[in-house]
Amino acid sequence: GKFIMTASSDTTILIWTPKGEVLASINTNQMNNAYAMVSPCGRFVASCGFTPDVKVWEVCFSKNGEFREVARAFELKGHTAGVHSFAFSNDSRRMATVSKDGTWKFWDTDVEYKKQQDPYLLLTGKCEVTEPCRIALSPDARVVAVSSGTDIVVYNTRRGEEEERFLGVHGQCITDLAFDINSRYLVSCGDRAIRVFHNTAGHRAVVEEMETMLKKTANKATRERLEQQISSAHKALAAIYGKKH
Structure with a gap:
């Protein structure tokens, strides 16, 4: 809660104190600001537009909490057309982007940007792009959701595979998309309604990770703990789908 960010439709981003004083002004040089946000960790502000x-910029404060500067952190480059929107994981170590070029990308942003290290592209997936288009990344970075028009498609981030497809979710175009802080639910808004979906893709990703760990461990106690967690996760999925377990 150290600062507030606002973005106008031109190329201006302003950083404010909570009391309404302007700390800094950023020119994004992207011809327009299509989307902008503050990272969940509160360290970064980012924007996308026509380019x-x-x-991504870091908003820097001193140890005693005084504002120092807004410094360039890094850029996500690789799309061939303007970026519609982007999202951070909860710790800002991963990001996802969706573009007019018909692709979404998943990035490793856990880099030493102060030493000029660039983010790594982990995955590229194809998707339908109908404006308005939004992307959401689960806080644990296991799942990406892309909204296009009134539809939502959910992908895993291990292989980029489609997991779920929800058609005609709203009577009007979806205007925003987000996961809850615990990665349990996906929420969308568009018309006068807010829709909430179980993040079943996230549950399946957790099961897959635990099954991989189970194959690699020889420790009896660890195996028993993993087997119990896998069983609980399967029961949770069965309950969501209304199946007996």
């Missing part, structure tokens, strides 16, 4: 990239 095929996402620009």
Whole structure:
């Protein structure tokens, strides 16, 4: 809660104190600001627009909490057309982007940007793009959701595979998309309604990770703990789908 960010439709981003004083002004040089946000960790602000990239800045404060500067952190480059939107994981170590070029991308942003290290592209997936288009990344970075028009498609981030497809979710175009802080639910809004979905893809990703760990461990106590967790996760999925377990 150290600062507030606002973005106008031109190329201006302003950083404010909670009391309404302007700390800094950023020119994004993206011809327009299509989307902008503050990272969940509170360290970064980012924007995308007409250009095929996402620009990220660090808002720097001293140890005693005084504002120092807004410094360039890194850029996500690789799309061939303007970026519609982007999202951070909860710790800002991963990001996801969706572009007019018909692809979504998953990035490793856990880099030493102060030493000019660039983010790593982990995955590229194809998707339908109908404006308005939004992307959401689960806080644990296991799942990506892309909204296009009134539809939502959910993908895993291990292989980029489609997991779920929800058609005609709203009577009007979806205007925003987000996961809850615990990665249990996906929420969308568009018309006068808010829709909430179980993040079943996230549950399946957790099961897959635990099954992989189970194959690699020889420790009896660890195996028993993993087997119990896998069983509980399967029961949770069965309950969501209304199946007996």
